[in-house]
Amino acid sequence: MTEAKKEKFIVPIGPQHPALKEPGNFEFTVDGEIVTDAAVRLGFVHRGIEKACENRNYTQDLYLLERVCGICSHVHATAFVLGVEKLAGVQAPPRAEAIRVLAAELERIHSHLLWFGVAAHEAGFDTLFMYTWRDREVVMDILETLSGSRVHYSVNILGGVKIDVDQKLSDLIKKDMDFLEERTEYYMKVVTTDDTFLGRTRGIGTLSKDRAKLLGAVGPTARASGVKRDIRVNAPYSGYKEFPVKMVIDQTGDLEARFVVRLKELYESYRLIREILEKIQPGEITTRIKRKIPEGEVISRVEAPRGELFYYIKSNGTEMPDRVKVRTPSLCNWGTITDVAVGHKLADMPMLLAGIDPCFSCNDRMVEIRSDSQPSQMMNWDGLRKYGIEYYR
Amino acid sequence: MSTDSENFYAQIVNKLKNWARINSPWAIHFNSGSCNGCDIEILATLTPRYDVERLGIKLQGSPRHADVLIATGPVTLQALDRLIRVYEQMPDPKYVIAVGSCALSGGVFDGCYSVIGDLNKVIPVDVYVPGCPPRPEAIIFGVVQLLDSLKKGKKPTKIVVSNDVPELIIEEKSNGNN
Numbered sequence: 001m002t003e004a005k006k007e008k009f010i011v012p013i014g015p016q017h018p019a020l021k022e023p024g025n026f027e028f029t030v031d032g033e034i035v036t037d038a039a040v041r042l043g044f045v046h047r048g049i050e051k052a053c054e055n056r057n058y059t060q061d062l063y064l065l066e067r068v069c070g071i072c073s074h075v076h077a078t079a080f081v082l083g084v085e086k087l088a089g090v091q092a093p094p095r096a097e098a099i100r101v102l103a104a105e106l107e108r109i110h111s112h113l114l115w116f117g118v119a120a121h122e123a124g125f126d127t128l129f130m131y132t133w134r135d136r137e138v139v140m141d142i143l144e145t146l147s148g149s150r151v152h153y154s155v156n157i158l159g160g161v162k163i164d165v166d167q168k169l170s171d172l173i174k175k176d177m178d179f180l181e182e183r184t185e186y187y188m189k190v191v192t193t194d195d196t197f198l199g200r201t202r203g204i205g206t207l208s209k210d211r212a213k214l215l216g217a218v219g220p221t222a223r224a225s226g227v228k229r230d231i232r233v234n235a236p237y238s239g240y241k242e243f244p245v246k247m248v249i250d251q252t253g254d255l256e257a258r259f260v261v262r263l264k265e266l267y268e269s270y271r272l273i274r275e276i277l278e279k280i281q282p283g284e285i286t287t288r289i290k291r292k293i294p295e296g297e298v299i300s301r302v303e304a305p306r307g308e309l310f311y312y313i314k315s316n317g318t319e320m321p322d323r324v325k326v327r328t329p330s331l332c333n334w335g336t337i338t339d340v341a342v343g344h345k346l347a348d349m350p351m352l353l354a355g356i357d358p359c360f361s362c363n364d365r366m367v368e369i370r371s372d373s374q375p376s377q378m379m380n381w382d383g384l385r386k387y388g389i390e391y392y393r
Numbered sequence: 394m395s396t397d398s399e400n401f402y403a404q405i406v407n408k409l410k411n412w413a414r415i416n417s418p419w420a421i422h423f424n425s426g427s428c429n430g431c432d433i434e435i436l437a438t439l440t441p442r443y444d445v446e447r448l449g450i451k452l453q454g455s456p457r458h459a460d461v462l463i464a465t466g467p468v469t470l471q472a473l474d475r476l477i478r479v480y481e482q483m484p485d486p487k488y489v490i491a492v493g494s495c496a497l498s499g500g501v502f503d504g505c506y507s508v509i510g511d512l513n514k515v516i517p518v519d520v521y522v523p524g525c526p527p528r529p530e531a532i533i534f535g536v537v538q539l540l541d542s543l544k545k546g547k548k549p550t551k552i553v554v555s556n557d558v559p560e561l562i563i564e565e566k567s568n569g570n571n
Contacts, residue, residue, distance in 0.1 A: 045426040047469055048505040055504070064501050070430030070526065114433070117440075133440035140437075151430040151526050 030346055038341040053324040058084055058158060058293060061321065066152050068326060071114065074107045075304040076326070077156040079311040082237060083300030084158055087293050087315050093284040094242065096160040101239035102276050103146070103155045103163075104302075105269040109180065110139040111305035112262045112269075115354075116187065119259070122350040123200045124389035128190065135183045138176050145169060160286030170277040177270045184266050191259045201255035205340045205352045208253060215335040219307020221356045224261045225253035231303040238302075243276055255355045291319050304329050330356075414460055415540050417449035420490075421459035421483070425476045426508060427466030430526035431493035435463060438529040445533060456482040461539065463532075467495040467508040468515055480516045488543075490535055491518045494525040501525075 029037035049068055053061045065080050066073040078100055085092060092100075117132035140150050147153035147163050155161050165173075190197060207217065212225035222229045226249060232240045233247045248264040250257040295317040302309050307329030316322040333356040341352060424432050438445045439452055453459045456479045468476060480487070491512045494500035499510025512518050519542075522535035 045424070045466070045469055046471060046507055047426055047467065047502050048507045049502070052502070052505045067428045067430070067501050067525075070428040070433055073428075073430070130441055133437065134442060137437075137440075137442045150528065151433065 028341065028346065028349065033345050033347070035341050035344055035346060035349070038338040050324055050326060053321055055320065057291070057319040058321065061324065062156065062158065063152075063154065065324075065326070066154060069328070070151050071111050072107060072304045072306065072309075073152045074103050074155055075302050075309055077154070078104060078238065079300045079302045079309050080313070080324070081156045081158060082302065083298045083311050083313040084293060084315075085289070086298050086300070087296050087313065088158075088289055089294070090159055090287055090289050092160045092238075093287060094239075095164075095281060095283040096285045097239035098242065098276050098280045099161045099163065099165065099239075099285065100156065101243055102165065102273060102280075103143075103153060103161075105273050105276075106139055106143055106146070107153075108305045109266060109269050110136055110143065112266055113139065115262065115305075116259070119351070119354040122354045123197065125197060128187075131183075132187070135180060138180060142173055142176055145172070157286065159289035160284070162286075164285055165277070165280065174274060174277060177273055181267065181270050184263060184270075188260075188263050191256070191263060198256065200348075200351055201259060204255045204348055205344065205355055206252070206254045207336055207340050209251075211339060212253065212336065215339055216332050217307075217336050218329045218332045219304070220248075220258055220261045220265065221307065221333050221336060223248060224250045224257035226251045229308070231301050231308050235301060237300075239276070243272055243279075245272055255351060258355050292317065293319075293321070306330055307332060411543065415543050417451065418460045418536070418540065419451050419453040419458055420461040420463050420536075421453050421456050421479065422463045423465075423476060423479050425464055425466040425472040425496075425512070426469030426502075427493060427495055431465035431495075434526045434529050435465070435492065435532060438532055443529045443533065445536070448533075450536060456480075457484065459483050460487060461536070462487065462489045462516075463492055464489060464512055464516075465492045465496055467499045467502040467505075467510050468512060470507045470509070473509065473515065476515060488519045488539055489516055490520045490522060490532075490539060492522045492527060492532055492535070494523055497521050497523055 027037075027039045028035045049064060052064060056064060062077055062080060066077045068076045081092075113132050113136040117129040117136070120126070120128035120132065143153055144150050146165070146169065147155055153163075155163055191201075192198075207215075207221070207225045209226045212222050212227050217225065217227065218229060228234075228247060228249065230245075230247045231237065232245050236244065245268055248261050248268060250261050293315045295315055297312070297314040300311040300313065302311075309329055310325075310327040312323070312325035313321055314323040336356060337353060341349065344352065422432065422435050435452075437443060456462075460483075462480060462483060464476065466472070480489070489512070491497060495502060495510075496512040496518075499505075499508060502508045503510055509515060520535045520539045522531055524531055527535075
């Protein structure tokens with residue numbers, strides 16, 4: 001028994017991982033090639049945003065909260081704005097709500113394409129990474145034309161939106177949607193038919209429906225396991241009441257299903273954007289809102305590209321909120337990693353981590369500690385990725 | 394060998410090193426608590442639209458292979474040790490580019506309890522690229538500025554990008570007496 005224990009070693013991954021949102025430190029206990037246990041530690045980009053919200057007024061908070069995440073900045077602002085508007089008893093005009101949905105769906109397209117590229121990169125499929133990021137620039141151009149910024153769009157203001165869509169822009173967007181739809185068809189073909197890719201995704205990291213429910217998975221990770229969890233459908237907010245979406249569900253729950261669900265969501269986004277541009281009604285885009293928000297507390301939920309985003313706002317009747325609580329979707333999905341990783345090969349870890357879209361990318365450093373007799377070995381995220389690719393070659 | 398010829402060879406090697414460094418700088422990217430906005434834009438400079446690899450600039454995973462540290466974010470207390478460690482692991486001579494408003498001054502996170510807010514307080518910075526986030530073109534421009542100054546053998550100086558910058562409107566604060 002002690003002999004067998006000596007064979008095991010712990011592989012910590014992270015926390016120095018620059019690329020995306022929530023850097024985490026993972027510890028995989030490995031028995032030979034197979035992962036037997038996994039743990040996660042978070043908090044490396046803790047900036048104290050929730051506390052900072054209490055020292056700023058509602059308008060300033062809007063810009064602060066947009067910078068919680070650079071990938072889904074619009075949904076953070078939307079969640080906050082919807083909550084504050086509810087507290088103040090103000091309803092944004094229908095045109096403003098439609099524009100909010102338009103921006104949210106454009107953001108979903110950019111986020112999913114970004115993820116798709118990064119996931120392909122982790123699989124060693126760099127051509128696909130370059131393809132998707134090239135196509136992603138099309139969406140970035142639209143967002144820039146729409147709002148003036150590529151990343152933090154600042155579409156929302158309290159009581160409405162600050163940008164508007166005209167006929168010329170809407171024609172441009174429609175043309176670009178046609179192009180992206182054609183490209184997505186190609187990606188779908190790659191994901192479902194390419195043998196090399198399927199070898200890395202099919203049957204890997206399967207998360208059953210019950211486990212997904214138990215672990216509180218959200219967003220495409222949950223939907224790939226057959227859990228019907230999509231705030232846009234379950235509790236429509238803002239413009240989604242007027243422009244309903246179809247929930248994309250898959251039953252298999254493996255990595256391939258997560259790819260397919262996200263790509264199918266892209267189609268849904270293209271359709272919705274076209275519908276909004278066709279049916280959007282002319283009218284006001286803002287209403288007046290008082291600087292002082294009445295006392296009360298509110299919960300606001302929206303569907304971010306990665307899943308359910310949850311905001312709790314408490315007001316004490318002044319210009320500044322008493323408490324703002326943010327729960328991001330990536331946090332909910334980390335739990336599934338520790339569950340799914342067990343029993344898989346170390347070489348599958350990059351793809352599994354990328355599979356929940358945790359914004360886990362390039363140069364994460366990794367230390368591999370062997371048992372007593374052997375010297376410890378340093379590896380970085382690149383090294384782990386290469387290891388995975390070599391393993392499946 | 395005499396010391397004169399030793400110096401001569403050392404000079405040639407140095408010139409060669411500098412030439413190589415200017416023509417193909419390897420960069421490491423470190424996020425010290427940024428929101429990803431800048432990091433995505435840095436990643437976007439590698440992709441087909443901007444493609445800095447055609448200019449010889451390569452994003453490198455390991456600090457030990459890097460000449461340039463591209464750092465983003467307001468330096469959280471958690472990331473502080475790691476930032477310094479990454480900087481110290483880089484071989485000399487090394488240069489630092491601070492990307493984004495947060496790395497310049499803390500940006501919107503100024504005053505938060507767990508951020509330092511200025512990269513220059515932690516490690517010496519050579520080039521600042523402002524913006525929230527800066528466009529990929531701006532990041533490439535920042536790298537080019539660094540390389541230009543290396544050619545001349547000087548530290549980069551402040552440059553004027555645009556003359557028509559609107560004047561800052563500073564709110565008049567009322568005195569306690571009024």
